[in-house]
Amino acid sequence: MHCITQYVRSIYQQFVQRMAILDILEYPDPRLRTKAKPIATVTDRHRQLIDDMLETMYDAPGIGLAATQVNVHEQLIVIDVSEGRDTPLVFINPGISVLDDELRAYEEGCLSVPDYQDTVKRPAHVKVQALDRNGDPFEMQPDDLLAVCIQHEMDHLNGKLFVDYLSSLKRQRLRTKIAKRQRAG
Numbered sequence: 001m002h003c004i005t006q007y008v009r010s011i012y013q014q015f016v017q018r019m020a021i022l023d024i025l026e027y028p029d030p031r032l033r034t035k036a037k038p039i040a041t042v043t044d045r046h047r048q049l050i051d052d053m054l055e056t057m058y059d060a061p062g063i064g065l066a067a068t069q070v071n072v073h074e075q076l077i078v079i080d081v082s083e084g085r086d087t088p089l090v091f092i093n094p095g096i097s098v099l100d101d102e103l104r105a106y107e108e109g110c111l112s113v114p115d116y117q118d119t120v121k122r123p124a125h126v127k128v129q130a131l132d133r134n135g136d137p138f139e140m141q142p143d144d145l146l147a148v149c150i151q152h153e154m155d156h157l158n159g160k161l162f163v164d165y166l167s168s169l170k171r172q173r174l175r176t177k178i179a180k181r182q183r184a185g
Ligand code: NI
Pocket: 109, 110, 111, 112, 152, 153, 156
């Protein structure tokens, strides 16, 4: 009996863990300004967090999510920019270098700033180094949307949001809109 109970519980826990949708912090929550710490050793706890963050990102739906946004202040990002939503990417302790001066403008949005998009200019050509979910290092030169997305998510780890790049007038309008929505419930 004991074994069966344990078996049922483990199945249940697996199910619950697979389905874990995390709460996403929303601007202007001050916790989004926290700087994330590097991960010394990638453990099962991190792999569980990665799975939960992917679940949360797909559910939202979004194309990227930084641990900061789910109130975990460690350097971890998940991204999927594929059309089929079947190519999850994980970046732990990401580092970036800008390869040239070219900037590209992209219309960005953010799961922490619902119902708002605006254009941000970022370096077009970058190189990224990070660890994968097993703690193994890798390097890539992302293009287009992926390059934008990685830079956007890395900003989150530094406590920065895409709206920080906008004019103060635009930010003020956004805050007014959010305040109105909060009053309306
Ligand atoms: Ni974002």
